[in-house]
Structures are given as C-alpha cells and as structure tokens.
Amino acid sequence: MLRLDPFKVERPTTVDEAVALLAAHGAKARVLAGGTDLLPNLKHGLHQPELVVSIGGVAGLRGVKDAGEVLEIGALTTLAELERHPLLAQFAPGLARAAAQVAGPQLRRMGTIGGNLCLDTRCLYYNQSAFWREALGYCLKKDGSVCHVVADGKKCVAAASNDTATMLMALGAEVELRARDGTRRVPLDAFYLPDGAKNTVVDEGELLVCVRVPKGSPARREGYAKLRHRNSIDFPLLSVAVALDVEGVAPGTVTGGLLVVSALQARPLRVSLDAVRGRALDDGAIEELGRLAHGRCHPMTNIADDPAWRRDMVPVLVRRAVADALHA
Ligand SMILES: Cc1cc2nc3c(=O)[nH]c(=O)nc-3n(C[C@H](O)[C@H](O)[C@H](O)COP(=O)(O)OP(=O)(O)OC[C@H]3O[C@@H](n4cnc5c(N)ncnc54)[C@H](O)[C@@H]3O)c2cc1C
Ligand code: SF4
The missing domain is CATH 3.30.43.10 (Uridine Diphospho-n-acetylenolpyruvylglucosamine Reductase, domain 2)
Known part of the structure; x- marks a missing residue:
C-alpha cells in the first residue's frame, strides 16, 4: 500500500x-x-x-458565466459540469467534448478545470512509486540527475497530458492568475513552458481562478480527437484539437483557426492553418493539414507505445478531429 x-x-x-x-x-x-x-x-x-x-470550499470559483464576448469558467468547475453545460453546448462545444474524454466518470466528477490545466506532466519514468524510481536511480525531474528518455538530456521532456489544455489553446482561451499582490491574465499559448519539470508559468503564491474562452462565431467549428488504449480512464497517447473558421456552402472555405497537438512533450504544439487558408475544406486540404502536423510532431519514449506508431497516427487524429468539428 x-x-x-x-x-x-x-x-x-x-x-x-x-x-x-x-x-x-x-x-x-x-x-x-x-x-x-x-x-x-x-x-x-x-x-x-x-x-x-x-481550495474546494473557496467561494466564487465554481460555475460557467456568460461574460459578453467570452465564457468565464471558474477554476473549481468540474469536468462533469463542463461536459453537459448548456453554455458550452452553445458557445464552446469542442471544450465540452474534450472534457468528456478525461479519465472516467468518477474522476470527472471530482476533477476540476483548474486542476486539469495545472496537471503535472507525465512520464513512464516519473509516474511510479518512490521504490520503483529509486531502483532506477530516479531522474532529472525528481531526485536524480539523468533523463531516461533523452540520453544526456539537460531538460525534462515529460508530456503535457491534459485534454482540455489542447482544446483551450486551439480556442484562444486565457487564464486568470491571482496572487496576494495582484492579478494577471495569461493567454494559454503563453501559459505552457517547454520544460516538463515545471511546464506552466504559475508562480509560487499564485492561484488559477478562472479560464476565459472566446465564444465561437457561427463560422467556428471545433473538434477534438484523442488516442488512448481504452475509451475510458486512460491518459492521451496523442491528442489533437482544432478550431476551424469555415465559411460558405459545404465543404466551405477555411478563413482561419488553429490546430494543436499534445501528449508529445511538455508544451502543446501549435500548427498554423495558413497552408489551407482560403482553400475549400475538402479531402485534399485535410490531408495537407495531416502532413503538416506529421512533419512537426516527434513523439518520444516518455509515454507508452511506439513513438513511430504514435507519429503515424498524427494525420489519422487530424482527420478525426476535423471530422468531429464538421459532423458532431
Ligand atoms: C486513473 C486516472 C486517469 C486520468 N486520466 C486523465 C485523462 O485522460 N486526461 C486528463 O487530462 N487527465 C486525466 N487524469 C488526471 C486528472 O484526473 C485530471 O487532469 C483532473 O482534471 C485534475 O483536476 P483536479 O481538480 O483533480 O486536480 P488536483 O489533483 O487537485 O491538482 C492537479 C495539480 O494542479 C494544481 N492545481 C489545482 N488547482 C489549481 C488552481 N486553481 N491553481 C493553481 N494550481 C492548481 C495542484 O497543485 C496539482 O499540482 C487522470 C487521473 C487518474 C487518477
Ligand atoms: S522526461 Fe526524463 S527527466 Fe523528465 S520525467 Fe521523464 S525521465 Fe525524468
């Protein structure tokens, strides 16, 4: 025990x-x-x-509010609440679907959006008992001096594994951090750092109090796809979120948006949609997006399964995320 x-x-x-x-x-x-x-x-x-x-008893940190151009989500709002919240169904459906894919139902009833965004990075050599880690001589992230993933590595590359972070980054959300001497707002894009030992900008003494999500326009389509062993409980082996602005008659023309891939290293990876901007969102454009993402993604042995297979799955997940955006 x-x-x-x-x-x-x-x-x-x-x-x-x-x-x-x-x-x-x-x-x-x-x-x-x-x-x-x-x-x-x-x-x-x-x-x-x-x-x-x-912080479970702190007043004012729960619930979703319509705050004009954004939805304001309190840090203690549970993932289960997000999954079926009417404001998310209307204005940020991709976030509701990403929240619904975290862990399993019991964990989503306890787990909060603030905790999900501040989730510690994960690694096969780190998320183990002290006894297991001691047997290996520990690692750079905790108590040791070597990385077992990157030979001679000087920086931890444990993986960001939080499902809602991928989607919130694609949606252009920002978080509000409160400290004793003031408040600051940080776009999610600047919130994550490329260091698995500490991959957020949250300083000692700071509390994440809420997330602000821009409300989707009628042109915005949001999709999420996650690779994992079982369709419940398991952390992502790869995750892809897409926010696509698509105008005109189907298949429509891409006018903007962002694709984000995570469960790679410490920071979710942004992939620009510039290459398909102004093009019809047909099979060719979706394949092009998959190729672009594949070129940028380099899964490692930090989490389970063959990294080459996980990389081959990138275009598949891009296709699934776009399909989720268009057909959900
Ligand atoms: C079996 C299992 C499977 C899981 N599967 C998944 C999965 O598939 N996808 C996924 O994303 N997660 C998964 N999780 C992780 C976890 O359940 C969720 O990420 C959950 O949302 C974490 O929220 P929490 O409120 O429980 O966070 P906590 O455990 O309370 O906190 C997590 C971290 O965030 C910090 N923190 C929490 N709230 C704040 C705040 N307001 N301000 C500053 N720091 C804060 C804590 O100090 C801690 O470091 C899994 C967990 C388990 C046990
Ligand atoms: S990536 Fe390296 S340093 Fe980071 S937790 Fe894994 S083994 Fe440790």
Whole structure:
C-alpha cells in the first residue's frame, strides 16, 4: 500500500485567504482542488509539501458565466459540469467534448478545470512509486540527475497530458492568475513552458481562478480527437484539437483557426492553418493539414507505445478531429 507522508492542511474559504496561505508558505505549499492528480502524486512521493491548501470550499470559483464576448469558467468547475453545460453546448462545444474524454466518470466528477490545466506532466519514468524510481536511480525531474528518455538530456521532456489544455489553446482561451499582490491574465499559448519539470508559468503564491474562452462565431467549428488504449480512464497517447473558421456552402472555405497537438512533450504544439487558408475544406486540404502536423510532431519514449506508431497516427487524429468539428 502506498502511504501519504504527513503534511498540514488548510481550508480557506476565500481567494484572498488562499493566496495569503500560498504566499506565506511558498514552495512548501501545494494547492489541492479535486485531488485526482495531486493525491496519487503525493503517494508516489513526487511532491513533499508541508502544507496542502485545499481550495474546494473557496467561494466564487465554481460555475460557467456568460461574460459578453467570452465564457468565464471558474477554476473549481468540474469536468462533469463542463461536459453537459448548456453554455458550452452553445458557445464552446469542442471544450465540452474534450472534457468528456478525461479519465472516467468518477474522476470527472471530482476533477476540476483548474486542476486539469495545472496537471503535472507525465512520464513512464516519473509516474511510479518512490521504490520503483529509486531502483532506477530516479531522474532529472525528481531526485536524480539523468533523463531516461533523452540520453544526456539537460531538460525534462515529460508530456503535457491534459485534454482540455489542447482544446483551450486551439480556442484562444486565457487564464486568470491571482496572487496576494495582484492579478494577471495569461493567454494559454503563453501559459505552457517547454520544460516538463515545471511546464506552466504559475508562480509560487499564485492561484488559477478562472479560464476565459472566446465564444465561437457561427463560422467556428471545433473538434477534438484523442488516442488512448481504452475509451475510458486512460491518459492521451496523442491528442489533437482544432478550431476551424469555415465559411460558405459545404465543404466551405477555411478563413482561419488553429490546430494543436499534445501528449508529445511538455508544451502543446501549435500548427498554423495558413497552408489551407482560403482553400475549400475538402479531402485534399485535410490531408495537407495531416502532413503538416506529421512533419512537426516527434513523439518520444516518455509515454507508452511506439513513438513511430504514435507519429503515424498524427494525420489519422487530424482527420478525426476535423471530422468531429464538421459532423458532431
Ligand atoms: C486513473 C486516472 C486517469 C486520468 N486520466 C486523465 C485523462 O485522460 N486526461 C486528463 O487530462 N487527465 C486525466 N487524469 C488526471 C486528472 O484526473 C485530471 O487532469 C483532473 O482534471 C485534475 O483536476 P483536479 O481538480 O483533480 O486536480 P488536483 O489533483 O487537485 O491538482 C492537479 C495539480 O494542479 C494544481 N492545481 C489545482 N488547482 C489549481 C488552481 N486553481 N491553481 C493553481 N494550481 C492548481 C495542484 O497543485 C496539482 O499540482 C487522470 C487521473 C487518474 C487518477
Ligand atoms: S522526461 Fe526524463 S527527466 Fe523528465 S520525467 Fe521523464 S525521465 Fe525524468
């Protein structure tokens, strides 16, 4: 049985109290939302906080609001709520479908959007018990000095594995981060860093309080496709999100949008749609997008399955994501 090391728990009820606790304890504190990622990681000894700041009782961080040109989603809104929220069905259906593919139903009832966006990166050599990792001599990300994925690697390349991040990046969303001395807004594109040891810009003392998602126009089509072993529970082996602006009679002409691929390395990868802008969204254009994405994606041995097979699946997932956008 995996045991938890001892730590103190505080349960603030306001954002001000939460950020004051985080500021006072710095690197020794850790935020707990739904706990579906943090608790297994604590049991594996991947983090050793002195204080866990449990934010489940903080007022004002739950729910989806129509805020004019954007939907404002509180950090504690659960993935299960997003899956079937009427505002998402109307204005950000791709996000609802990406949320519906996280883990399984029980985990989506506990797991929050804030926790999903701040999910720790994952690696076969890291998401293991302390005993397992010790037997291997640990690794660069935690307690060791070598990377088992990249020989002589100086930087961790563990994979971003959060389903909603891929879709939210394609949709051009931004997050709001609150600290004791102020608030800042960060576009998701600037939120993720290419370092698996810490792949977000969230500083010590900061709390993610909400996500703002631009409302889709009638021309926007949103699609999501995920590769995994089982259609439930499993983390992505690859994920592709697409936001396509398509105008005119079917198949329509591409006027803008973005494609994002994740579960590769620490940062989701943007693939521009410039090559197909102004073209009909026919089979040729979709194949071209798949080719472009394939050229940019280089899966590694950081997560399960043959990287060459995962790379071959990139154009397949691009096709599935576009089909999801056009036909869902
Ligand atoms: C068996 C299993 C399968 C899973 N499958 C998937 C999957 O397919 N796809 C997927 O995306 N995820 C998956 N997960 C991971 C997890 O369930 C989800 O990512 C979930 O959304 C995490 O949210 P949470 O509220 O439980 O986060 P927590 O576990 O509470 O927190 C996760 C991390 O975010 C930090 N954090 C949480 N909230 C905030 C905040 N507001 N501000 C700053 N930091 C914060 C925490 O400190 C922690 O580091 C799986 C987990 C398990 C156990
Ligand atoms: S990518 Fe390398 S450093 Fe990062 S967790 Fe995996 S083995 Fe460790």
